[in-house]
Amino acid sequence: MMKHLLTIDDLSPELVNFLIGQALSLKHRFITNATIPHYPQSSLVNLFYEPSTRTRMSFELAAKRLGMHVLNLHSHHSSAAKGESIHDTIYTIAAMDVNFLVIRHHQNGLPITIKDNLKNLAAHVTTHIINAGDGQNEHPSQALLDLMTITEKKPNINALKIVIIGDLRHSRVANSLQRLFKLLKIDNLVLVAPEAWQPQIVHHGSTTNSLTTGLMRADVVIVLRIQHERFLENEHCDLADYRKYYALTKANIHLAKPNALIMHPGPINRGLEIDDVIADSNQSVILEQVQNGVYMRMAILAFLTDQARN
Numbered sequence: 450m451m452k453h454l455l456t457i458d459d460l461s462p463e464l465v466n467f468l469i470g471q472a473l474s475l476k477h478r479f480i481t482n483a484t485i486p487h488y489p490q491s492s493l494v495n496l497f498y499e500p501s502t503r504t505r506m507s508f509e510l511a512a513k514r515l516g517m518h519v520l521n522l523h524s525h526h527s528s529a530a531k532g533e534s535i536h537d538t539i540y541t542i543a544a545m546d547v548n549f550l551v552i553r554h555h556q557n558g559l560p561i562t563i564k565d566n567l568k569n570l571a572a573h574v575t576t577h578i579i580n581a582g583d584g585q586n587e588h589p590s591q592a593l594l595d596l597m598t599i600t601e602k603k604p605n606i607n608a609l610k611i612v613i614i615g616d617l618r619h620s621r622v623a624n625s626l627q628r629l630f631k632l633l634k635i636d637n638l639v640l641v642a643p644e645a646w647q648p649q650i651v652h653h654g655s656t657t658n659s660l661t662t663g664l665m666r667a668d669v670v671i672v673l674r675i676q677h678e679r680f681l682e683n684e685h686c687d688l689a690d691y692r693k694y695y696a697l698t699k700a701n702i703h704l705a706k707p708n709a710l711i712m713h714p715g716p717i718n719r720g721l722e723i724d725d726v727i728a729d730s731n732q733s734v735i736l737e738q739v740q741n742g743v744y745m746r747m748a749i750l751a752f753l754t755d756q757a758r759n
């Protein structure tokens with residue numbers, strides 16, 4: 450039984466397919482004004498210790514569309530300002546019988562530590578922990594919404610060539626995507642980055658520093674943001690050089706298949722890793738990823754709630 454969503458390793462292929470099916474059905478039901486499940490007793494708290502627009506709003510909208518109560522903790526207004534540790538803040542909130550804690554934090558593995566400690570500290574607590582991005586480690590709900598978006602457009606997922614381009618070294622999204630593609634046996638995965646941003650650990654796929662090799666006949670092109678805030682001293686890369694060799698532009702998009710999907714988890718650095726004409730083209734599904742994110746998160750919240758009740 451899955452109680453938390455901390456890493457893609459918490460999932461089985463069957464559960465991934467179930468969640469995608471549920472998310473697509475919730476999307477259809479919401480858009481056509483059909484009834485959707487309602488959980489008026491449930492509460493969700495967003496604990497975001499890093500900036501976020503889409504992920505935080507997406508969890509909030511997802512919970513509200515399911516009739517849940519939502520609270521957002523603003524870290525600068527919390528007891529952190531009085532010297533309380535983040536751990537104590539989180540245990541305090543969980544102790545109020547909150548159903549979901551959605552955590553984003555710059556420390557790798559923090560949601561897992563919180564889950565382990567909560568079990569020992571407060572046996573009465575039944576809170577589900579959801580990892581909304583821990584450092585450079587994982588961002589499982591983003592990978593799930595990305596796969597949902599791919600499946601919706603190209604259901605033959607195992608036959609696809611998928612390329613992920615950019616700052617793979619610092620990307621928790623790319624880590625979760627590699628694990629998810631591995632789980633579902635999507636094996637034609639190419640990771641493209643300059644040497645300085647090649648992943649330190651490759652979970653799945655092959656790496657190259659050649660954009661041409663990666664893009665050639667690709668069915669899905671996933672572009673990553675250059676995450677300046679995560680760079681260490683020796684990891685800086687000349688941005689003009691990066692643009693020259695790795696940006697997705699009109700000059701290289703033709704290497705991919707003509708109907709290739711263009712994706713980006715956002716936020717986008719327009720004119721750096723991707724050009725406007727590409728991000729805004731009719732091949733781009735970037736805003737559909739955002740749309741699908743709400744329904745995927747609804748599916749995750751509903752699944753965890755139903756499972757705990759049965």
Ligand code: NCD
Nearest residue numbers: 504582588622674714715716
């Ligand atoms: C990503 C993140 O925060 O990991 N954004 C997101 O959640 N959609 C990617 C990024 O910050 O570049």
